[in-house]
Amino acid sequence: MEKGKTLNIAGLPWYLCLGACVLVFVAAYSGALTTDVAGALAFGCAVSALLYEFGERLPIWNSYIGGGLLMVFFGTAVLIQFNILPDKYAEAIGEVIQGSPNLLNIFIVFLITGSILSLDRKILLQSFAGYIPAILGGLACAVLFGVIVGAIFGISPTNIIIKYALPIMGGGNGAGAVPLSQIYEGATGEPAASYYSHAIIILTIANVICIIAGGLLNKLGSIKTSLTGDKKTLMRNAGTLAKKDEKVASDTEDLRGAFFLALTAFAVGSLFSKRILPSIAGAQIHAFAYTILFVVILAATGIVPRSVCAGAKRLQTFMIGVFGIPMMVAMGVDFDLMELASALSPVNLIIAVAVVLGAILGSALVGYLVGFYPIDSAVTAGLCMANRGGSGDIAVLGAADRLDLIAYAQLSSRIGGGIVLVVASVVFSFAL
Template identity: 55%
Template sequence: MANDEKKKGLKLYGAPWYVTIVACILILSAMFSGALGTDMPSTFALMLAIGIPLNEIGKRLPIWNKYIGGGILLAFIGTSVIGTYNLIPSTYVSSIDNFTSEINFLSFYIVVLITGSVLSLERKILMKSFAGYFPAILGGLVGAMLLAILGGLFFGITPGEAITHYTLPIMGGGNGGGAIPLSEVYAGITGEGSEVYYSFAIIILTVGNIFAIFAAALLNKLGDAFPKLTGDGKTIIRGAEENDLADEDYTPTLGDVASGLLIALGAYSVGLLFSNVLLPEIFGFPIHELAYMVIFVVILCALGVVPLNVRMGAKRLQSFFTKHLTLLIMVGVGVDLDLNELLAAVTLPNIVVALFIIVGAVLGSGAVGYLVGFYPIDTAVTAGLCMANRGGSGDLAVLGAANRMGLMAYAQLSSRLGGAIILVIASVLFSILL
């Protein structure tokens, strides 16, 4: 009797299990019959119908749910299988990819998370955490270089090649912000075609990205086993608790949530203004709009000019996105992962050296983070692994696997400003080592 009551009470995605299952079946039936469109509501529905079952299976699959990454990671991997092998009509694969990248729901999601995560922090804690963050990034880079050299020795790879061709692409901030501009810097210094460098850089970056995602899931389990090594998932500074705005005895209204959204979009517009018009480059290197946005929101928080109700609204909106829309993001970035491209990169030297780089990034950033007063696991995830993935989509996959979406602002600093730092370092190292 008790089991029957428990079964009746089971909820999937917030609704009774039978409601969710019927909804998913109807959506998938419409897709396979060709009745489902490729507009925004149709694509939104399809992503949920794909993501919810994968997420629920991943949460219940033995071993996978405890040690590998759970539902969120299975949604990512499962969708990549669907996209790579065309298990659904290619029209719908394209619509999911377009919704995530062309319509750019990916950036919208990041914008909301940045604003909510920054504005929910106490000002002094915020400034302390960002002040010590860049040493942690550099610690991860040094650790990655040292272990890359060590791993390369097993395969006759010179230290210079281990750094320039393996470490820099992985730690460079993704494809558009890393591998592509790195290949252009390489071409300018060596005189060879940029495609010579890029063709290998994108391969090793792909391998490193997968290792970073799985490493994030393992770090999450490590944090569960040793709680003293990690914080609350919203701030990385050790011994400091998040300023919980709910303690202010104020419940945000829908109007507050709307104002939080307005602040987020306004901050993003400022980022676009600086990135495209006012200061598109610093020392000759382009700065991404999301990096400028993080800086602007940090300034707003530091000055204390955003009213409490707006901050609470931004936090409430971020909470909704994190809890209920992360699944959509994992489906969207998963469908963009070509498993054939990954399989082509699976050679023993690539695997071993990339793995050493990821371990080095984790150890280096975590150690430096601890020395400057941060939680080592949270620092390793953001300053280490979010440097070692494929940019914005990689950040979401890493933070999702680590169950730390509240650290998005730090992740974006790694991918955007950290990526710019790598370009500066690369211009020097290419000249010395090549």
């Protein structure tokens, strides 16, 4: 803040922000606030405004743990655990963001469209061509590190791979732990729940490690700038983005076109994932994977006017700037601290750290070899493989200050998760 200027919180002068928060909380704690989209977002904005400012000012936390965004995530979880936030409004924002209205889908779709259409065509094709090797590098090293550390505790390589590495690297809960447990049941005849109960515990621990690691990698990038780029592209020596808003003008019509195009891409993704090609090699393919592929094709062919591409980038910037912070409240509502505490045995924690560390180093190394910045490759191809799927991607990228890389993160969760399911089908069949 420059000398003589008023302190701003959440885009408002501090006194207006605090006044707004008080009014929202009075409405909520009196039960007068609605639990629809408007009421839930008002509550989320008030909670996130205060927690974000606190996280940005708390020493050590603001520099090494992840700053305001992670404070919103963990702070909300703490407030929920101690019943400080009214249950019905906490549930309302969780439902609005990840339930039936599912604003998280809209958020991700606009980020995907803007991040892909804003890239130069050559950079786009080169980065996506090298991304699968970076994912595989992270997966291989995650397994290797897990096996090495597991040997210290007398756990066999087979058990490490089946019970630790695959659940962590499987793309989250719904796309990872759940189908993995079904594959396990089919291979062994044992109830899927027996596998799932352990898988979700390990995945929960790894998810938290990934979020914290995202903040630490961002700090490393600020110290060692040669390891990262502009946080918007993976490719080294890519230069500035070719279609930035300041280079190409866009008006309201372009925004309207970008808005419609983004939602069309999601419709195409849903069509392919539900009807045309729902699975490949036995692995379910998520709508977002097809959405990304469709937008990549649009960008590669060059048929989208540059002004509409600039409009898509503006929509992406708007979503990150306006919705990115309140979204973390919903992520915190969905995070059970007691579940984490009950799972934090020393063995589980150490092995999970080893697997995540392997994912970071493997994806960074292979990413570097294919022309990526190591930190950006580690965040997207590594951490976003090892976290808890879609919501985990938002939390990790938020902590790493790299939400512009959401398209790559979603590839990790969706395509990478599919690769893990195929691997699991083979491993479970021969090892159990």
